[in-house]
Amino acid sequence: MERLKKWRTHLALFALVVGPGIITANVDNDAGGIATYSVAGAKYGYSLLWVLAPTCFLLVLVQEMCSRMGVVTGKGLSALIRERFGLGISFYLMIALFFTNLGNVIADFAGLAASAEIFGLHRWAAVPIGAFLLWHMVVKGSYRTIEKVFFVACAFYVSYLVSGFMAGPDWKQAIHGSLVPNTTWNSEVLYMIVGIVGTTIAPWMQFYQQASVVEKGIPLKHYRYSQWDTVAGAIVVTIVCYFIMLACAATLHRNGIAISDAGDAAMALKPVAGRYCAGLFAFGLMSASLFGAAILPISTATSICEAMGWERGVNRKFTEAPHYYSLYTVVLFTGAAVALASSKAMLIPIMIFSQVVNGILLPVIIFFMLRITSDKSIMGAHTNSRWFNIIAWGGAIITASISILMVVMTLIQ
Amino acid sequence: MTLRLFHHIRSRSICGSQFMEKSQTIIPNLIAGRAQNKGIPADSALPAVVFYNLSDLLGCPIRYEDEARPFARLYDIGGSTATAYPLAIALELTPRKGRLHTFVPWNAVLSMTVTETVVRRITEPAPTADFWARRDVLDDQVVDVSGAQVVRVNDVHLIYSDNKLIFGHVEIGLRGILRRLRFEKTVNFLTQWLFDYTIKDSFVTWRHIQVMSPGGVPGGLRVDKLSDRLADIHPAELADILEQLGVKDRQALFNSMTVETAADALEEVTPEYQRTLVSHGEPGRVADILEEMPADEAAEVLRDLGPDAQNIISRMEGDAASEVKTLLSHKEESAGGVMDSNCIEAQLGDTVASILERIPKLTETVEVYNLIYIVDENRVLKGVLSLRELFRASPMAPLEGLVSHELITVHPETRLKDVAREFAKYGFQAVPVVNDDGVLQGVVRYDSVLSHLADFLND
Numbered sequence A: 001m002e003r004l005k006k007w008r009t010h011l012a013l014f015a016l017v018v019g020p021g022i023i024t025a026n027v028d029n030d031a032g033g034i035a036t037y038s039v040a041g042a043k044y045g046y047s048l049l050w051v052l053a054p055t056c057f058l059l060v061l062v063q064e065m066c067s068r069m070g071v072v073t074g075k076g077l078s079a080l081i082r083e084r085f086g087l088g089i090s091f092y093l094m095i096a097l098f099f100t101n102l103g104n105v106i107a108d109f110a111g112l113a114a115s116a117e118i119f120g121l122h123r124w125a126a127v128p129i130g131a132f133l134l135w136h137m138v139v140k141g142s143y144r145t146i147e148k149v150f151f152v153a154c155a156f157y158v159s160y161l162v163s164g165f166m167a168g169p170d171w172k173q174a175i176h177g178s179l180v181p182n183t184t185w186n187s188e189v190l191y192m193i194v195g196i197v198g199t200t201i202a203p204w205m206q207f208y209q210q211a212s213v214v215e216k217g218i219p220l221k222h223y224r225y226s227q228w229d230t231v232a233g234a235i236v237v238t239i240v241c242y243f244i245m246l247a248c249a250a251t252l253h254r255n256g257i258a259i260s261d262a263g264d265a266a267m268a269l270k271p272v273a274g275r276y277c278a279g280l281f282a283f284g285l286m287s288a289s290l291f292g293a294a295i296l297p298i299s300t301a302t303s304i305c306e307a308m309g310w311e312r313g314v315n316r317k318f319t320e321a322p323h324y325y326s327l328y329t330v331v332l333f334t335g336a337a338v339a340l341a342s343s344k345a346m347l348i349p350i351m352i353f354s355q356v357v358n359g360i361l362l363p364v365i366i367f368f369m370l371r372i373t374s375d376k377s378i379m380g381a382h383t384n385s386r387w388f389n390i391i392a393w394g395g396a397i398i399t400a401s402i403s404i405l406m407v408v409m410t411l412i413q
Numbered sequence B: 001m002t003l004r005l006f007h008h009i010r011s012r013s014i015c016g017s018q019f020m021e022k023s024q025t026i027i028p029n030l031i032a033g034r035a036q037n038k039g040i041p042a043d044s045a046l047p048a049v050v051f052y053n054l055s056d057l058l059g060c061p062i063r064y065e066d067e068a069r070p071f072a073r074l075y076d077i078g079g080s081t082a083t084a085y086p087l088a089i090a091l092e093l094t095p096r097k098g099r100l101h102t103f104v105p106w107n108a109v110l111s112m113t114v115t116e117t118v119v120r121r122i123t124e125p126a127p128t129a130d131f132w133a134r135r136d137v138l139d140d141q142v143v144d145v146s147g148a149q150v151v152r153v154n155d156v157h158l159i160y161s162d163n164k165l166i167f168g169h170v171e172i173g174l175r176g177i178l179r180r181l182r183f184e185k186t187v188n189f190l191t192q193w194l195f196d197y198t199i200k201d202s203f204v205t206w207r208h209i210q211v212m213s214p215g216g217v218p219g220g221l222r223v224d225k226l227s228d229r230l231a232d233i234h235p236a237e238l239a240d241i242l243e244q245l246g247v248k249d250r251q252a253l254f255n256s257m258t259v260e261t262a263a264d265a266l267e268e269v270t271p272e273y274q275r276t277l278v279s280h281g282e283p284g285r286v287a288d289i290l291e292e293m294p295a296d297e298a299a300e301v302l303r304d305l306g307p308d309a310q311n312i313i314s315r316m317e318g319d320a321a322s323e324v325k326t327l328l329s330h331k332e333e334s335a336g337g338v339m340d341s342n343c344i345e346a347q348l349g350d351t352v353a354s355i356l357e358r359i360p361k362l363t364e365t366v367e368v369y370n371l372i373y374i375v376d377e378n379r380v381l382k383g384v385l386s387l388r389e390l391f392r393a394s395p396m397a398p399l400e401g402l403v404s405h406e407l408i409t410v411h412p413e414t415r416l417k418d419v420a421r422e423f424a425k426y427g428f429q430a431v432p433v434v435n436d437d438g439v440l441q442g443v444v445r446y447d448s449v450l451s452h453l454a455d456f457l458n459d
Helices: A002-017 A020-028 A031-073 A077-085 A087-118 A123-140 A143-155 A158-166 A171-179 A187-200 A203-216 A220-253 A262-273 A275-308 A322-341 A344-373 A376-382 A386-412 B002-010 B014-026 B030-036 B133-137 B174-180 B184-195 B228-232 B235-244 B247-256 B259-268 B271-280 B283-292 B295-303 B306-313 B318-329 B352-362 B387-392 B416-426 B446-456
Strands: B049-053 B061-064 B072-080 B087-095 B102-105 B109-112 B117-119 B141-144 B149-152 B155-161 B164-171 B203-205 B209-211 B343-346 B368-375 B381-386 B430-434 B440-445
Touching (some): A002 A220, A002 B306, A020 A031, A020 A143, A020 A220, A020 A275, A031 A077, A031 A087, A031 A171, A031 A187, A031 A203, A031 A220, A031 A262, A031 A344, A031 A376, A031 A386, A077 A275, A077 A344, A087 A123, A087 A203, A087 A262, A087 A275, A087 A322, A123 A275, A123 A322, A158 A220, A158 A275, A187 A220, A187 A344, A187 A386, A203 A344, A220 A275, A220 B271, A344 A386, B049 B164, B072 B133, B155 B174, B174 B184, B235 B247, B235 B259, B235 B271, B247 B259, B283 B295, B283 B306, B283 B318, B295 B306, B295 B318, B306 B318, B343 B352, B368 B430, B368 B440, B381 B430, B416 B430, B416 B446
Antiparallel strands (some): B072 B087, B087 B102, B109 B117, B141 B149, B141 B209, B430 B440
């Protein structure tokens, strides 16, 4: 009885802080992410599933630092970087963040267009309607309603789990592939692995999660529950990735069908896995794209305004926070317009550019994060412990070298 | 250059002129004399007034008077808040060799320009500064008391005159950002050429700013150093300020407020920030603050707190605690969850004079004082009477003729949306809450329903 009561207290407190970690992690599975996982599954079958567990660990490592900084300081990551490292660095960092986020938004609208067409809706209808709905929701809504909408949107990812099961994977092979890194190593496989890690840990996530932790006003003494939130988010996202790869491995890989993006995957699933499996896959893609296209512009505007000291926040009116809403509007509509106007071939160089910026930005941000989380004058008693620091620096160096590797490999290809 | 800058500042709006007015007392006669002689000869006997941007000074070489080679670079400038416009009292230096920063008292300085600063050799240790310009002000948030807002500092303007360095303004506008990024000239040229427009500076004079983390310690705010003008800020604006600060500064500011101000401000901040402020606060003080708030607002704060609420309720005074507990026992979105149990009750046997006599004393605790609720000995609601009727009636008139018996009441379980409909229909200021037996429980005020509904309002 006593134990039950204790658990109920824990759950009640968890319910108060849950959100930032799970939402951030789920948006991480946006159109670009789904594309990468689908291609990985289609091309390498079950053999790359093992990559997901270490990736999940790195994700927790990085995101935990963000939410800790948010809870301890009550400030966003870009504000902390500005205060600790000055205006110059923050400014160029924000420019890079702007472009890489814009690239992600373009990918999301392209994903929306592709999935809408699978359902027979023309892209020239789906993208403008989607963009306008998102814009309206943010400019006219309040943060509380939006968070609720996002939370519900997370549930749509279940469709990937269902489609994973419907694809009828070979579980024995799947488990083997998840535990044993039995991969034939060559540069293409390496590129794929780098891609998986790179899309899973993206710079905008650190800014977004920290900002939402701050916005939620999570008290320091409940930080523990915020950690659960981060871990839960990372696990959920990994499970979703796992099932996406599984679905593609069980069907496309077995039948030797090559794909290049998530829209392809949904189309290709139809003949081999059935209409419903493909439909669920496309539905997942559509909600993920909308979700990403909703959050990334918000995150971009928030981070930049915070670094520059401009008024920000969904809860303010347009006239109160003009910079914020202008940035938001520009990112959202530019993303939609570019995605609409470009053909698939034109999108490829844009995506490569965005990935390169992403890859350069991430190590820099992780380095700043480690410096800030080790700084006693900022973090007080909540600096990284020695062991955490050793693991974190190790993880950061791995993540950083992976991103740099990705940049180099992208540029060579 | 000096002169141009100077006129530039003089011609600026209120901030500038207030600043000038104040500086006259700091640098006697200097400014007035300067202003009259627009075309000052180079050999003027008056000491020169030079304006520096902190960002231009930082990193400049420092040398001893008897050496040609600089031995260090300027890292930071420490100020003393003893005067309204702080004076620089210490410098922090990055030596050419070694990594350990050294400190020099201001009285060692012989001259300062953006290209070099010359100091004497001095054994005297540097005094402890009240704040450091780079660490605590530049790129950090400060409170602009005159505008009641939190601003991020893009640059600091210093006045150098008579070998004194005075903190004058903080720059918070785009121009400061552009200057530090070295884009000022290019952007200015472009905006001039394209739109015939010059980006304006926006300054806040030092008298109106409150440095938040003095000594690099977030939350190191000392109450005795707090600007008096902070107390004049409206609670709604204080709430806005609280929301924009970091955790420690926010808490320090909140702790420095009187219980009354803190209660008013707490009422205005969003539920998320109410939660952090309350959870980080000392429970005894939080209980005092909540007692000061209307019970329904206090209950709302506690509701969002989850299991921690109990600890605070136990420290609240008996009456306030039981009232809050009653509210918490009802659902949030119901009449019972927001009702105010303090209302003026009277019985049919009372006289007009006796009620009128009681009212002034009650106004301290009762919010709804213009409606008097008539109950029987079991507190069953019988009728309602307005203050206006009471004033009009003769003191000895029987109540019976004045009371309205057509009652509109709500039940504790009535949903707030339905309560709001009653308000819209009848235009009350408050509606009585009665239970199944008709016993009066309290009243729902118009404003408590409004503040709940405001969450659903979009522009």
